[in-house]
Amino acid sequence: MMRRLAIIDDDTIFQFTTKVKIEKLNLADEIKIFGDGEQIFQYLNETILADLPSILLLDINMPIADGWDFLEMYESLDADKKENMKIYMLSSSINPVDVEKADAHPRITKYITKPIQDQVLQEILAF
Amino acid sequence: MYSINSKTELAKGSQFLRRLLESGKNKIDHKQDVIPPADTSEAAYYANIIQFIPHLIYGRDQNGVYTVVNQAFADFAGKKIHEIIGKTDKELMIFLNPDQIRMTDESLFEKKQKRFIPLEPFTESSGELYWFQTVKNPVYDEAGEVTEVLNISTDITKRVEMEQRLSQSEIRYRSIFENNYSGIIVIDKDLSIHTKNKAFDALMGEDHEASNDGDLKSYVNETDKRDLLDLLNGLSSRNYEFFDIDVQLTANDGRKIDTICFVRGLYDANLNFTEAVITFQDVTKVREQQKQLEESEERFRTIVENATEALLLLDFDQKKYVDANRSAETLFGYSREEFRNLSFGDLSPKGQANGESVVLGEDYMNRAISGERLVYEWEVRRKDGTKLICEVRLVKLPYPDRNIIRTSVVDITDRKRAERLLNNEKRKLQESNKELIDLNFKLGNQTKQLQEFAYIASHNLRSPAGNIRALLDFYQADPSEENLNFLLEKLDVVATDLMDTINDLAEVVKIKNEVSKEHTSIELQKVMEKVKDSLSEAIKNKNAVINYDFTGVEKIYGPKTYVESIFLNLTSNAIKYSKDDVPAIIDIVAEKTENHFCITVKDNGLGIDLKKHGSKLFGLRKTFHRDKDSRGVGLFITKAQVESLGGTIKVESEPNVGSSFMIEFPLSILEKKQ
Missing domain, CATH: 3.30.450.20 (PAS domain)
Structure with missing residues (x-):
């Protein structure tokens, strides 16, 4: 089975360094990069179930549609597409409002503070 | 013979x-x-x-x-x-x-x-x-x-007939005696009772049938007994033939009965005293009532006399004062006797604050006579000519045949002075309280803003810091020349980004710190001219029309750079996010409402979906339009500037219709600070 992963973040350096790190640690077979919530939503909507990523690393602060916007749109996705999908919320925000909101959100598996540690990556990317 | x-x-x-x-x-x-x-x-x-x-x-x-x-x-x-x-x-x-x-x-x-x-x-x-x-x-x-x-x-x-008549008359008198409601007794000189009627026994609470004749001495106290015996002496020596005397009887059960006794002497043919008839009139109840009345009158008198308020009784028909209490003497400086020669006008100066004393007083008195209870402030004139501000109350007293008005007068000069002082203090207190509330509100706002700022700063600085770390990790893992070039290239981006972020944050810190430093008169017309000047290229490119009218409020006071920045930001946003196919029309209106000075910047541009973005509109690094040259800083700065001036900013918007940014400043922005 393909270990498919999506990184949703507008920070190009974060995109690049995280992708390199995951590849080096060999934690995924396929890594897709998206700049904002709208792009990933379109991709999930258009892609067949078999090709969908099973883990999303979702940033909060993004232009157009941020992490929260995406989560709202995500609700309209087909139920079987969502069934085996885990969403990790990534942010450098330590604002307790964000942390609490994320912890309370039923779709979010975990809230992770940036910068992301290798050990954390290994834990959450155990497919 | x-x-x-x-x-x-x-x-x-x-x-x-x-x-x-x-x-x-x-x-x-x-x-x-x-x-x-x-x-x-x-x-x-x-x-x-x-x-x-x-x-x-x-x-x-x-x-x-x-x-x-x-x-x-x-x-x-x-x-x-x-x-x-x-x-x-x-x-x-x-x-x-x-x-x-x-x-x-x-x-x-x-x-x-x-x-x-x-x-x-x-x-x-x-x-x-x-x-x-x-x-x-x-x-x-x-x-x-x-x-x-x-x-x-x-x-x-003739004698027989006379005797018969006499006998009949005796029966008649006997009957009157027996059936009289008043107690009647017949006594001799030493007070022993010969005869008594039913009413007397009833008065003394004795059984008429069973009671003995007895002795009046056993019913009266020592003093009354002595007086009674003295008077009876005069009666027996015919100095007089009748008298009356107040006697208190003590009944068998201990009751005290106040009576008035009418005593008449009886004499034989030789005018020698034989006995005396006493008629008792029970005045216990009358006396009690009288006593109560006297006590009540006394009490009332004491209350009136010792009242702290000056009390005057005015005979309405004669327009003269008929009585006054001690406080009235003190207040006005007239004696009670002097008051009796005074009329209403003598105690007032010619005029009151709201008219002539005589005219006003006449009106008040007429209203009091018709039953109204009046309370009003009145300036009075004392005997020595000095004036006092008083509170006067008029009440018509319930005399059946006279129109008497009770006038109560309380000197409120001190109270008025105290009231004035108190009002001043109150006003000052209210002012400082308002200032405190404002300050508190500002503090609360500032605390919130500071906290927000801390989170924002932390967030926006953590990202580039994390990126630097990640890039260095990447290079160290494979320190090739190729990767070094890549690292340097990326570090350049991060450094620029970091610099921008720090500058943005510094700008906000500056706003918060420097708001009170600059305070000048700002002509809004001139501000807009400057804005139009600096945006002239964009206006030309977009065919934008900017309407503004500041005839209502021409000038405000505050830091000029902020006000210019606020107008510039909102106007440039309106132009930047205008539709490509329609000329941008921007209306800027300033108006003064009851509590605020409001500025509205309205456009016919792209609009924003407030349901989605409303809460983030004024956040740092928030952008909502792809492909626009936006860094998500303008509205963040604008909001900070508006708030630093004590105002608030709101937005109404509809996608593809346009947006309205509404700023409310406190009215103090229209006043030059001391």
Whole structure:
């Protein structure tokens, strides 16, 4: 089975360094990069179930549609597409409002503070 | 005339009388009953006396035949003397009860004794009843036998009738006495009670049937007893015949009964004091009521007299003061007597704050008389001419036949001064309180802003820091030349980004710190001209039309750079996010409302979906339009600037229709700070 992963973040350096790190640690077979919530939503909507990523690393602060916007749109996705999908919320925000909101959100598996540690990556990317 | 003491003397007397009458017969013409010319003989003299004595003198023999009568008897019988002599009662028909008369005579013939009949009824032939007192004397012959009865009768009819009347009157008085509601007793000089009526016993709570006459001494106290005895002495010596006195009686059950006693002396025929009649009038209730009334009056008087407020009674009809209390004397400086000569106008200066004293006062008094209770402020004039501000209350008093107004006057000069001071203090306090609230609000806002700022700063600095770390990790993992070039290239981006972020944050910090430093008069018209100037290229490119009108409020006060920045940001946003196919129309309106000075910047541009983005619109690094040259800093700065000036900013927007940014400043922005 393909270990498919999506990184949703507008920070190009974060995109690049995280992708390199995951590849080096060999934690995924396929890594897709998206700049904002709208792009990933379109991709999930258009892609067949078999090709969908099973883990999303979702940033909060993004232009157009941020992490929260995406989560709202995500609700309209087909139920079987969502069934085996885990969403990790990534942010450098330590604002307790964000942390609490994320912890309370039923779709979010975990809230992770940036910068992301290798050990954390290994834990959450155990497919 | 003569006394009959013994049989012998009686016989002698009787014979003398006979001889007398017989001798007189010759001299007296019985037929004519005329007194003959003077007969100087002793017999004729006595005969005359007997003839005309007012008592009835008549004799009858054993057969009831009249042997001798005098003129008085003849007159009583209504006949002549000679018509009577030699006849019996039955023949004469003088009396209707001859048998009874005869029976009385007969007893004398038998018993041969003189008889006194104290009350003898004679019913005259006319039917009239007479009462007589009769002395019946037997007349003896030589042998000592009774030959006739000589009667001397006195008419006592009038006396009997009088006695009867007296008796009836006594019954009547007795009845009045017994049934009187007032207690009545009859006492003697030493206060022992002879008689008392039911009402007296009822008053003393005693059983009338069972009670003894008793002694008035046991009902009265020592003082009353002494007074009563003294007065009774005067009564018994007839210095006076009646008096009245207040006496407190003590009933058997201990009740105290206040009475007024009317005492009248009774005297016998010789005017000697016999007893006294006392009528008691129970005045206990009356006294109690009177006492209560007096006490209540006294209490009321004390209250009025000691009242701290000045009280004056004004006779409305005479427009004169009739009474005043002590406080009134103190307040006005007039004595009570002086008040009585004062009228209403004398206690007021000519004018009051709202008109002439006399006119206003007249109106107030008329209203008080019609029942209104008035309270008003009034300037009064004291005797020494000084004036006081007072609170006056008028109430009409319930006198039945006079129009009396109670005027209460309280000096409120001090109160007014205190009120003024208090109001000043209150105003100051309210002002400083308002300042405190404002300050608190600002502080609260600032704390919130600071916290937000800390999160934002932390977030925005963590990202580039994390990126630097990640890039270095990447290079260290594979330190090739190629990767070094890549690292440097990327570090350049991160450094620029970091620099921008730090600059943005520094800008906000500057806004928060420097807001109070610059405070100048800002002409809005000029501000907009400057804005248009700096945006001239964009305006030309977009065919933008900017309408603004500041005729309502031309000037505001504050830091000029902020105000310019706010207008510039909002205007440039409106141009930047305008539609490509339609000329941008931007309306800028300034208006003053009750509590705020408002500026609205309205465009017909792309609009924003506020449901999605509303909460993030003014956040740092928030952008909502792809492909626009936006860093997500403008509105963040604008909001910070507006808030630093004590204002708020709101937005209304609809995608593809346009947006309105509304700023509300406190009105203080229109005033130059001291």
